[in-house]
Amino acid sequence: RRSAEALACYQPAILRDGHRVEVVANIGNAVEAAQAVDAGAEGIGLLRTEFLFLQRATPPDEDEQFDAYHTMTRALNGLPLIIRTLDIGGDKEVPYLSLPAEQNPFLGMRGIRLCLERPDLFRPQLRAIYRAAATGPVRIMFPMIATLDELLVAKAMAEEVRQELNAPKVEIGIMIEVPSAVLMAPELARHVDFFSIGTNDLTQYVLAMDRLHPSLARQADALHPAVLRMIDLTVKAARANGIWVGVCGGIAGDPKGAAILTGIGVAELSVSIPSVAAIKAKLRLHTLAECRALAGAALQAATTAEVRALSMPASLAVA
Ligand code: PEP
Numbered sequence: 001r002r003s004a005e006a007l008a009c010y011q012p013a014i015l016r017d018g019h020r021v022e023v024v025a026n027i028g029n030a031v032e033a034a035q036a037v038d039a040g041a042e043g044i045g046l047l048r049t050e051f052l053f054l055q056r057a058t059p060p061d062e063d064e065q066f067d068a069y070h071t072m073t074r075a076l077n078g079l080p081l082i083i084r085t086l087d088i089g090g091d092k093e094v095p096y097l098s099l100p101a102e103q104n105p106f107l108g109m110r111g112i113r114l115c116l117e118r119p120d121l122f123r124p125q126l127r128a129i130y131r132a133a134a135t136g137p138v139r140i141m142f143p144m145i146a147t148l149d150e151l152l153v154a155k156a157m158a159e160e161v162r163q164e165l166n167a168p169k170v171e172i173g174i175m176i177e178v179p180s181a182v183l184m185a186p187e188l189a190r191h192v193d194f195f196s197i198g199t200n201d202l203t204q205y206v207l208a209m210d211r212l213h214p215s216l217a218r219q220a221d222a223l224h225p226a227v228l229r230m231i232d233l234t235v236k237a238a239r240a241n242g243i244w245v246g247v248c249g250g251i252a253g254d255p256k257g258a259a260i261l262t263g264i265g266v267a268e269l270s271v272s273i274p275s276v277a278a279i280k281a282k283l284r285l286h287t288l289a290e291c292r293a294l295a296g297a298a299l300q301a302a303t304t305a306e307v308r309a310l311s312m313p314a315s316l317a318v319a
């Protein structure tokens with residue numbers, strides 16, 4: 001028999017005033033899809049497909065990718081799976097692609113930019129995804145979108161593949177992780193079904209601090225008010241266009257971060273597998289009114305230290 005505490009991870013994260021936040025997981029392979037379900041995740045908010053391309057000599061072909069995605073939809077048994085298309089480049093190198101060395105890889109040919117240049121990689125992946133969509137609720141997500149043009153070209157390629165396969169439509173979303181995408185969010189929102197904010201990259205690009213730099217790691221904190229204000233802008237733009245917003249960067253798995261994001265209006269938190277139960281438990285302690293008050297204070301703060309020092313305001317809305 002499992003204790004009530006152990007079983008709580010399988011219950012949804014419902015705040016004390018009834019507001020529900022979806023808690024899903026970030027994964028990199030099929031084994032982790034099963035582990036995420038065991039940990040209580042309500043689905044997968046981010047499948048980092050580049051992990052299927054690492055530590056091997058050639059790229060996985062369409063069939064191999066389809067098999068991997070299918071194994072995941074089977075493990076998820078009806079729970080949603082957001083498949084992020086390849087985000088190679090930046091910190092994720094793939095030796096067999098022999099991509100030219102770059103001076104600034106995080107500002108170079110990475111993510112969707114590389115995929116648009118390399119249909120030989122992008123098309124088989126899109127085909128595998130549309131085939132997998134017949135086996136469970138799959139959504140497509142494009143990484144590193146910086147301009148509307150990129151989104152429209154990527155969507156056109158996806159649509160071409162879909163028609164080729166005669167497959168049904170699937171929801172399409174984008175990562176919001178580049179400052180230009182935040183500022184253009186009202187325009188981008190008209191062309192997608194959802195946004196997922198990648199706070200790891202967004203923090204690096206907003207603060208101009210390399211996410212891997214050992215001396216900057218402490219300062220490159222997604223709870224910096226500049227990053228939070230970017231998230232707030234994104235949520236407002238999404239709301240105005242009737243689409244939902246998730247966060248799949250590391251700050252979603254931080255207890256204070258989760259409460260602030262919920263208060264800003266983020267609907268879905270995608271966290272590492274070990275954080276699923278803890279984030280659900282943390283959210284259940286609060287009301288949405290409390291989270292909103294906390295978020296309001298965080299958005300007014302001048303420094304990360306001020307945000308980190310905030311405590312949850314006393315409840316405004318408990319009977
Ligand atoms: C992010 O940038 O926050 C993100 C979730 O994507 P990745 O860490 O894979 O770049």
Ligand code: MG
Pocket residue numbers: 177198200201
């Ligand atoms: Mg990213």
